[in-house]
Amino acid sequence: MMFETWWLLALPLVFGLGWMAARFDVRQLISEQGALPRSYFKGLNFLLNEQPDQAIDAFVEVARLDPETTELHFALGALFRRRGETERAIRVHQNLATRPDLPEPEREHALFELGQDYLRAGLLDRAEESLRRLMSGPYAASAKRVLLELYEVEKEWQKAIEAARELQTLEQKSYSLQIAQFCCELAQDALQRKRPEDAVKWLNQAVAENPANVRAPILLGDVAAAAGDTRAALGHWLGIERQDASFLPLVADRVVKAYASLDEQGVALEWLRGLLKGKLAPEVLDTAYKAELEVNGPEAAARLMREQLRRQPTLLALTKYFEAQAAVAAATQAIGETPAGQAEVADDCDEAGRETTAIRDLLQLRTRNLARYTCRECGFRARLFYWQCPGCNRWETYAPRRSETLG
Numbered sequence: 001m002m003f004e005t006w007w008l009l010a011l012p013l014v015f016g017l018g019w020m021a022a023r024f025d026v027r028q029l030i031s032e033q034g035a036l037p038r039s040y041f042k043g044l045n046f047l048l049n050e051q052p053d054q055a056i057d058a059f060v061e062v063a064r065l066d067p068e069t070t071e072l073h074f075a076l077g078a079l080f081r082r083r084g085e086t087e088r089a090i091r092v093h094q095n096l097a098t099r100p101d102l103p104e105p106e107r108e109h110a111l112f113e114l115g116q117d118y119l120r121a122g123l124l125d126r127a128e129e130s131l132r133r134l135m136s137g138p139y140a141a142s143a144k145r146v147l148l149e150l151y152e153v154e155k156e157w158q159k160a161i162e163a164a165r166e167l168q169t170l171e172q173k174s175y176s177l178q179i180a181q182f183c184c185e186l187a188q189d190a191l192q193r194k195r196p197e198d199a200v201k202w203l204n205q206a207v208a209e210n211p212a213n214v215r216a217p218i219l220l221g222d223v224a225a226a227a228g229d230t231r232a233a234l235g236h237w238l239g240i241e242r243q244d245a246s247f248l249p250l251v252a253d254r255v256v257k258a259y260a261s262l263d264e265q266g267v268a269l270e271w272l273r274g275l276l277k278g279k280l281a282p283e284v285l286d287t288a289y290k291a292e293l294e295v296n297g298p299e300a301a302a303r304l305m306r307e308q309l310r311r312q313p314t315l316l317a318l319t320k321y322f323e324a325q326a327a328v329a330a331a332t333q334a335i336g337e338t339p340a341g342q343a344e345v346a347d348d349c350d351e352a353g354r355e356t357t358a359i360r361d362l363l364q365l366r367t368r369n370l371a372r373y374t375c376r377e378c379g380f381r382a383r384l385f386y387w388q389c390p391g392c393n394r395w396e397t398y399a400p401r402r403s404e405t406l407g
């Protein structure tokens with residue numbers, strides 16, 4: 001009984017305390033608002049009236065009078081940059097970065113933001129200058145990441161390698177996949193400048209950095225082929241199978257060309273026929289078709305595609321089959337005059353040839369955009385294979401398999 005009475009008395013007391021606490025909060029809020037300088041409301045007014053330049057001036061005044069409002073500036077700067085108004089974002093962040101009274105961490109924050117503004121505005125030199133000032137401190141890793149992005153845009157691969165190595169230490173995370181790709185980029189530059197020794201040096205470094213890198217052996221093969229050592233080139237290209245066989249279709253055309261230069265087309269055809277029996281078949285279909293057509297003629301090519309259709313019926317194989325049939329029809333017509341008396345048979349052949357050509361054209365039209373490489377990070381679809389996605393700029397995000405989707 002005593003216990004229940006105690007609760008009856010305690011309840012109004014609890015409500016009373018709650019009411020007092022609420023009042024205290026409201027009073028505190030009012031007193032805080034009262035402390036805000038007039039410029040703050042002036043700035044807010046300008047912003048609401050879509051006069052951002054005057055708003056910035058007013059907010060700069062607020063920051064001068066009350067250093068506690070720097071967060072407001074950062075919010076404004078971020079807002080401007082997101083809206084693509086980089087000039088305004090730069091002004092806001094510049095004001096912050098040059099203020100001597102600002103504590104060091106906040107000035108570093110401003111420099112970091114400024115670097116990103118410059119990058120967005122395409123002022124790469126200035127971006128680099130701002131970000132390079134943040135070599136240590138809480139923004140060092142973030143600044144380095146943006147710098148890395150910047151070096152990739154500028155194609156400054158050596159600087160990119162340095163930045164990635166530093167990031168490796170700062171973040172305790174492996175960047176070997178990217179570093180190996182940067183080495184490959186440098187090798188490709190060297191190849192273009194006709195400096196194969198430099199190219200080989202970079203490619204060996206790429207392999208040492210990331211033994212799983214497939215691009216390096218492909219390029220090592222290119223270097224050997226350019227030097228006239230076709231056997232060595234074939235060794236590099238076919239050696240990809242030991243790393244990741246799914247990349248073999250990327251070198252199929254190179255392999256066919258190399259065997260042709262050695263006058264060993266038969267070996268290339270055997271290799272391709274072997275691949276057609278496995279899961280890489282859709283990727284090498286085109287190369288196999290062209291090689292067979294060139295070496296053994298349209299009838300053999302049509303036979304190969306018919307076999308393939310029985311094994312793996314795909315729209316692409318069907319298209320190739322009709323391409324071969326149309327080539328057979330064209331070759332028959334080109335043989336010339338049909339002997340007299342067989343004119344009717346010849347007319348039928350013409351008719352069948354025209355039908356085949358029509359079906360081929362229709363299939364070609366339908367399958368033209370069918371096979372595309374797709375980035376697994378951002379979904380960007382591309383006709384060509386890329387080591388760095390043009391959509392999201394990430395490395396090695398494309399599988400060497402094209403997806404067949406209609407649309």
Ligand SMILES: [Zn+2]
Pocket residue numbers: 375376377378379380389390391392393394397
């Ligand atoms: Zn992507």
